[in-house]
Amino acid sequence: MNSDNLDQKVIRFFEPFFERSPIGFEFNYRYLSDQPKEIWTNNGYVNEVACGIWKAHHQIPISVIHLFIASTCTDILCFAHLFPQYVNNAVSIAFAAIGYLPCKANFRELTNAFPNAKIHLISENSLIGKIFDCKIALWSRSIDSEFRINDDLIEIEFGSQSLVFPIEKFSLNYFEVISGKRFALRTHKPFKGFLNFHKLFTAL
Secondary structure, eight states: OOGGGSOHHHHHHHGGGOEEOSSEEEEEOBBTTBOOEEEEETTSOEEOOSSOBEEEESSOGGGOOEEEEESOHHHHHHHHHHOGGGOOTTSOEEEEEOOSSOOHHHHHHHHHHSTTOEEEEEOOSSHHHHHHHHHHHHHTTTOOEEEEEETTEEEEEETTEEEEEETTTOOHHHHHHHHOOOOSEEEEOOOTTOSSHHHHHHHO
């Protein structure tokens, strides 16, 4: 399946926030003075953006109660196709993509723009996706972090603390258990065996 197979409800919800072109679906990110584009091509390839902000919402930001954050717009549309209850113009929900190398400033801009929203993360079933989850969870508590990988171990430095985990056990949930921290956010991942919601969508 490709973008042409998206549920029409999903297309109608997101249509004001992307452009159709002969190449495919194009999503404009705002990043400093540049306008990088994510492109979901007609042959299914996704040209991703490293860092930036793309937003989609129909309600005023202060009224948004759920904010879904992902690394790509394509993954957001595929997630919405699988969970169409979230694409309702009358519901106070917003979606945002921040690239595969997110920065704290962009995340902080989103939380300032949507101050009453619960954070939901749409991320990969991969080590990169798990790091994405943890970095954003820590940013939600105004904590910076560094991640280092050494063979089959991952070391996390956050605040004045440092923890080491086996990569095979590492996840946001495991980090919460070991560190004793609890984060008021929810993660959404595709079924096991699929890297992300785009891969799951194309396999349908």
